[in-house]
Amino acid sequence: MRAARRLWIVVAMCCVSSVFGSVAEDLVIADFEGDTYVGWQVTGQAFGAGPARGALPGQMQVDGFLGQGLVNSFVGGDDAVGTLTSAEFVIERRFVSFLIGGGRGQRLALQLLVDGQVVRSATGSNDVPGGSEQLQPESFDVTELAGRRAVVRIVDEQQGSWGHINVDQIVQTDVRPRGYLTNVERTWSARTRYLQIPIRNGAAKRVVTLLVSGREVVRNDMELADGAADWWASVDISGYRDQEVTLRVDRLHEDSGALQNVEAVDQLRGDDSLYAEPLRGQFHFSPRRGWNNDPNGCVYYNGEYHLFFQHNPYGWSWGNMHWGHAVSRDLVHWEELGDVLQPDSLGPMFSGSAVVDWNNTSGLGADGKPPLVLIYTAAGNPTVQCVASSTDGRNFVKYAGNPVVGQVTGGNRDPKVFWHAATKQWVMVLYVELEGRHTVHFLTSANLLEWKPASVVEGDRQGGRYLFECPDFFELAVDGDVSRRKWVLLAANSEYGLGGFDGLRFQPDQERLSGHRGRGFYAAQSFSDVPDGRRILIGWWQTETREMPFNQSMTVPLELGLVSTGEGPRLTFAPVRELQVLRRGTTELGSMELSPGQQNPLREVECELADVELEFAPGTARSLTLSVRGVPVEYDVVRQELVVAGQRAAAPLQAGRQRLRVLCDRTGLEVFASGGLCYVPLPFNVSSQNRSLHVEARGGTAKLQSLVVHELGSAWQRGSKQ
Ligand code: FRU
Numbered sequence: 001m002r003a004a005r006r007l008w009i010v011v012a013m014c015c016v017s018s019v020f021g022s023v024a025e026d027l028v029i030a031d032f033e034g035d036t037y038v039g040w041q042v043t044g045q046a047f048g049a050g051p052a053r054g055a056l057p058g059q060m061q062v063d064g065f066l067g068q069g070l071v072n073s074f075v076g077g078d079d080a081v082g083t084l085t086s087a088e089f090v091i092e093r094r095f096v097s098f099l100i101g102g103g104r105g106q107r108l109a110l111q112l113l114v115d116g117q118v119v120r121s122a123t124g125s126n127d128v129p130g131g132s133e134q135l136q137p138e139s140f141d142v143t144e145l146a147g148r149r150a151v152v153r154i155v156d157e158q159q160g161s162w163g164h165i166n167v168d169q170i171v172q173t174d175v176r177p178r179g180y181l182t183n184v185e186r187t188w189s190a191r192t193r194y195l196q197i198p199i200r201n202g203a204a205k206r207v208v209t210l211l212v213s214g215r216e217v218v219r220n221d222m223e224l225a226d227g228a229a230d231w232w233a234s235v236d237i238s239g240y241r242d243q244e245v246t247l248r249v250d251r252l253h254e255d256s257g258a259l260q261n262v263e264a265v266d267q268l269r270g271d272d273s274l275y276a277e278p279l280r281g282q283f284h285f286s287p288r289r290g291w292n293n294d295p296n297g298c299v300y301y302n303g304e305y306h307l308f309f310q311h312n313p314y315g316w317s318w319g320n321m322h323w324g325h326a327v328s329r330d331l332v333h334w335e336e337l338g339d340v341l342q343p344d345s346l347g348p349m350f351s352g353s354a355v356v357d358w359n360n361t362s363g364l365g366a367d368g369k370p371p372l373v374l375i376y377t378a379a380g381n382p383t384v385q386c387v388a389s390s391t392d393g394r395n396f397v398k399y400a401g402n403p404v405v406g407q408v409t410g411g412n413r414d415p416k417v418f419w420h421a422a423t424k425q426w427v428m429v430l431y432v433e434l435e436g437r438h439t440v441h442f443l444t445s446a447n448l449l450e451w452k453p454a455s456v457v458e459g460d461r462q463g464g465r466y467l468f469e470c471p472d473f474f475e476l477a478v479d480g481d482v483s484r485r486k487w488v489l490l491a492a493n494s495e496y497g498l499g500g501f502d503g504l505r506f507q508p509d510q511e512r513l514s515g516h517r518g519r520g521f522y523a524a525q526s527f528s529d530v531p532d533g534r535r536i537l538i539g540w541w542q543t544e545t546r547e548m549p550f551n552q553s554m555t556v557p558l559e560l561g562l563v564s565t566g567e568g569p570r571l572t573f574a575p576v577r578e579l580q581v582l583r584r585g586t587t588e589l590g591s592m593e594l595s596p597g598q599q600n601p602l603r604e605v606e607c608e609l610a611d612v613e614l615e616f617a618p619g620t621a622r623s624l625t626l627s628v629r630g631v632p633v634e635y636d637v638v639r640q641e642l643v644v645a646g647q648r649a650a651a652p653l654q655a656g657r658q659r660l661r662v663l664c665d666r667t668g669l670e671v672f673a674s675g676g677l678c679y680v681p682l683p684f685n686v687s688s689q690n691r692s693l694h695v696e697a698r699g700g701t702a703k704l705q706s707l708v709v710h711e712l713g714s715a716w717q718r719g720s721k722q
Helices: 002-020 576-581
Strands: 027-030 039-043 084-086 096-101 108-114 115-123 136-141 150-157 165-173 179-191 194-199 206-212 217-221 233-235 244-253 263-265 290-301 306-314 322-328 334-342 349-356 372-376 384-390 411-420 425-434 436-443 452-457 472-478 481-490 496-501 506-508 521-526 536-541 558-567 566-576 583-589 591-595 610-617 623-628 631-636 641-644 647-650 658-665 668-673 678-683 692-700 702-712
Touching: 027 108, 096 108, 096 115, 108 165, 115 136, 150 165, 194 244, 194 322, 194 558, 290 372, 290 536, 306 349, 306 536, 322 472, 334 372, 334 384, 372 411, 411 472, 425 472, 425 702, 452 496, 452 506, 472 521, 472 558, 481 506, 481 558, 496 566, 536 678, 566 668, 576 583, 591 692, 610 623, 610 692, 623 658, 631 658, 631 668, 641 668, 641 678, 692 702
Parallel strands: 290 349, 349 411
Antiparallel strands: 027 165, 039 084, 084 150, 096 136, 096 165, 108 115, 108 150, 179 244, 194 233, 194 263, 206 217, 206 244, 290 306, 306 322, 322 334, 349 372, 372 384, 411 425, 425 436, 436 452, 472 481, 481 496, 496 506, 521 536, 536 558, 558 566, 583 702, 591 702, 610 658, 610 702, 623 631, 623 692, 631 641, 641 647, 658 668, 668 678
């Protein structure tokens, strides 16, 4: 009786199986959730002692794995090698599915072995710098191997760039995983200005190659939307009129609509709301589409300020580094032009600078016009310094003899170049990561094309932390007195050193000093060749703008100074005076006393974009708070500190008074105090509902000398030229 019932059940299951295709439950071979690789054999160092919990030190963000753990062979970096082999199992389902990421190569693989022979193999998807650490679903069809005994072996025998592999969730399943198509292409005859590409933030990155008449022009990683797009990126094809342009995608799900949804257009989707988007900073530069980080190539040329920038035109996050380009006649109204440098065989286009080569030392000028020369890092393998030039400020050509500086170490980048008048030569200041320390190398050149090493500023004694990335170097007068000048060596986080420079070597006066006192300010660069000699700096402002087709922005341009303090000269920051052109309505309060409990003198004032100037003597007050659109900017009189939305910064009184300047945009605040010694940039999304202003004193009475609120207009001039 018992035996009969069991038989019946087996028969029933077979029937169900044959009618519905698959009912058998998945068999998990490994999910790597434990602390060790139980049951797996490990060789070499690359896989460590057990599964990783995401990214390892020095690795980009790793995602796309399931649960907490995964196999990550980046233990010890890209150079470590090893294997990981499972216990034997019987193939009992039609597919073996898994998640895989990391480098692409013959020596990086997840293999299925039967009788010691590799019968199936898969690899990661990255073989060029940049890329993505996202794991992607893959599978092997093993129907024909049913009943055989097998093992899975994960191999990392590759060193150098992308020499690691990531794996998770290896499962036997009867459910046919979605298939992929590889090297899928679509071709257009170029008659429109753009190809418009659907992007979905967070989607798997695909390698998209642009070919013109069959010749490969550029490859980018794009988070292509298989279905509905979050936003649309564009490839400018206007330069290829009537030629065949092809997009080739390395792999797509068999049911993806991504390529079908690409459109050839003249007018970009979303352009009707361009610069009016809810989180668009209205007087801070941001790119129309995609991601920006560092300002690059800041220079004044032919009557325009040029702002180039690290740009990912195809993603909301960092990647595909291009040089974007914008111009302005007044540092306030910017017009974005197309990207000028796109990744090439030497790698993605990392940060760098620009100079006007007035005497045409490079020979890159034409018809008596001095060239505008860009000096940038091509961050391939090796990482090298290159040159591009233009004689009209619009069209740029990469120098045929690139690179102009070979690799010093893998971590060399961000050349800042200037003309040193006293020694009549070009000087390059280059960040070099040397044996784990941050160093700055000085090189010199007569013609911008041939460079020789001059000196090295070592990391300081505090753990080699001296100046990290994106160095800038310039001379400033102390207290405006040109007979007392100091050289300033400034780093990405705005820490700086002051000292002397003889054309070859920088001699710092002291250990590094602190720059800005806020958050989200990085990789600032000063403009070269500014006609009136001001030293104007612009920083990457890390304003995160979720749900927008763009992300991040720049600070306002800042005029730098050096003032004497009890501790020696120190850097000051002030918004450039040109910003005043944006002032619309002005409310002015004259001198008055401010006491606790008093009615808010600004109750009648409302504004969205604001430039507020406030001067006071603290009197008996313990603090004075100016709230701008709900964001408290407090001056703590007792500690002589500024507290902006919780962020504290030293802000000494000057002659018993404090002057505050607060700029408020949709994406955050920039606050200046103590004559510019205290600069607090603070990115965050200001509540669109709150347009109020409020000022009050606590703990005593303060004397307000003046309070001026300027309502600002937008700097974006849509549809019209400046
Ligand atoms: C600083 C930085 C630079 C590099 C660039 C790449 O933010 O890491 O050192 O050149 O960004 O985008």
